Amino acid sequence: MISKIPYGNTELTLELPDEQVSGVLNSNIGNLQNDQTEDDIVKAAMAKHLGSASLKELAKDKKTAVIIISDHTRPVPSKHIIPFMLEEMREGNPDIDITLLVATGFHRGTTPDELVSKLGQKIVDEEKIAVHDSSNADENVKIGVLPSGADLIINRLAAEADLLVSEGFIEPHFFAGFSGGRKSVLPGVSDRVTVLGNHCSKFIASPYARTGILENNPIHTDMKSAAKQAGLQYIVNVIIDEEKRVVMAFAGDPFIAHEAGCEFLKQYCRVKAVPADIVITGNGGAPLDQNMYQCVKSMTAAEASAGDDGVIILCAECLDGTGGDGFYRAMRDCESARALFENIMTIPQNQTQPDQWEYQILARILSKHTVLYVTRPEMKDIVTEMKMTYAPDLDTAVKMAKEIKGENASFTVIPNGIAVIVEQ
Structure with missing residues (x-):
């Protein structure tokens, strides 16, 4: 199976064995x-x-x-x-x-x-x-x-x-x-x-x-x-x-x-969730994948098909970096994603912090899933600091995911994660 994942103003090509692909979730807007x-x-x-x-x-x-x-x-x-x-x-x-x-x-x-x-x-x-x-x-x-x-x-x-x-x-x-x-x-x-x-x-x-x-x-x-x-x-x-x-x-x-x-x-846009060991997605390409802040959106689509401990691979160019300093620092400075999430849930409405919603959702996802981030080399250290794992290209990310979930792991592909409504 060959799929195209939007990435900036271009696309990344994904090739997987047909027998390992549980599903490809696409919007029908086309x-x-x-x-x-x-x-x-x-x-x-x-x-x-x-x-x-x-x-x-x-x-x-x-x-x-x-x-x-x-x-x-x-x-x-x-x-x-x-x-x-x-x-x-x-x-x-x-x-x-x-x-x-x-x-x-x-x-x-x-x-x-x-x-x-x-x-x-x-x-x-x-x-x-x-x-x-x-x-x-x-x-x-x-x-x-x-x-x-x-x-x-x-x-x-x-x-x-x-x-x-x-x-x-x-x-x-x-x-x-x-x-x-x-x-x-x-x-x-x-x-x-x-x-x-x-x-x-x-x-x-x-x-x-x-x-x-x-x-x-x-x-x-x-x-x-x-x-x-x-x-x-x-x-x-x-x-x-x-x-x-x-x-x-x-x-x-x-x-x-x-x-x-x-x-x-x-x-x-409605699609049915297809549970898999590894879920691969993108954030719609430019301008929607211009920063990490915006890319939390597509992670939620992947989350819906990744079970309790599935690996998520996200492909995004992130030309504009993190997209929010508060978002970046919260993830960088926390002890762990789970600890950050639990702390956020104690914060009352009138004390909500800038970008809190974005790192709340990211922390929720990272509490359950390993996220492999395919992006520009310049983003490597930032990805690591934000409790995710950098991958230089999609093929490498697939290999890394298989090391975690096994060589025969199943895959669900959501080429454009922000274009679908994944229903359980």
Whole structure:
């Protein structure tokens, strides 16, 4: 059996004996065919505007508007979305004052070059663009309290806009259930206080805070409330294929359109877990595998098929390093992954630490599984410091895994771990 694992802007080739492969878990999004262009798909969705007035109607009589846009860590094809949102808003109100607000959440700020890559030079040159900073208290304002009890503090531009709308894309998410929709507000343009409260250890540990689950998910409940309190009125969310091309779009009411998109996506992403001794996965290639922080997502897909003590092989380029200093230091400085996990579970909501959710999930996985990390040589020491094992290439990782689980060990392959919902 030969499989291709996305890795940066290329792929790694995996060859295994057929008799040792228990299963290959792939999203079926590649089977979704659409004869329209990416632009036409988006425009058709906006013409339907599910559950809401059109963007043109919403823009009438409004003085100011904010479009929340994705940041550099998300493969949202903004060039196929933002121009049409701008065009329709100005068709309804030529004088409306529009700001593009980059939803960085808890990530670093998006650079000028990354903005050009995402939006194109024309939009960067001609539009007002602000980059959200969750740590800048002067730029953020409290607008309410979340169901969890955490203060809801968001970017002042979003809070004070006459019209608040957003773009985004829908994919399975490892603790919010799905990305998109309400996530543009929380964590997208929320203050660190709000993000930390929402991402507390109790919520992350909930059995409902898992990939593909929205019902009873406490993290989703907070996020939905945040979007409502912020007054988010309209979204354009897309679904992309493995080549990151738009294959479907949903627009309109933030909750109706998002729910429709999630229900649509489920039928293409659900796969049944196939237990195996060794599970091999990737994080979707660039930009999704740009750092170790993001790659915890695909580990959760592998975790679901790795039994109680299976070996996980993760392939990720990690051009942007660890992706979070707190994330890195917590794993580096802990006595063991299990000790770190047990300590996190004692931390109350109002004492949640930056990146805690990410290293909580990684520590949970490492408490049960050996993780072999196929990445750039420059990352070798960091991988080791973070309680994982470095492998210079995929073939070497397979040999190392067999040394642990036996020469005749079984394999499950999940080429793109963030594209599937692995159900038990």
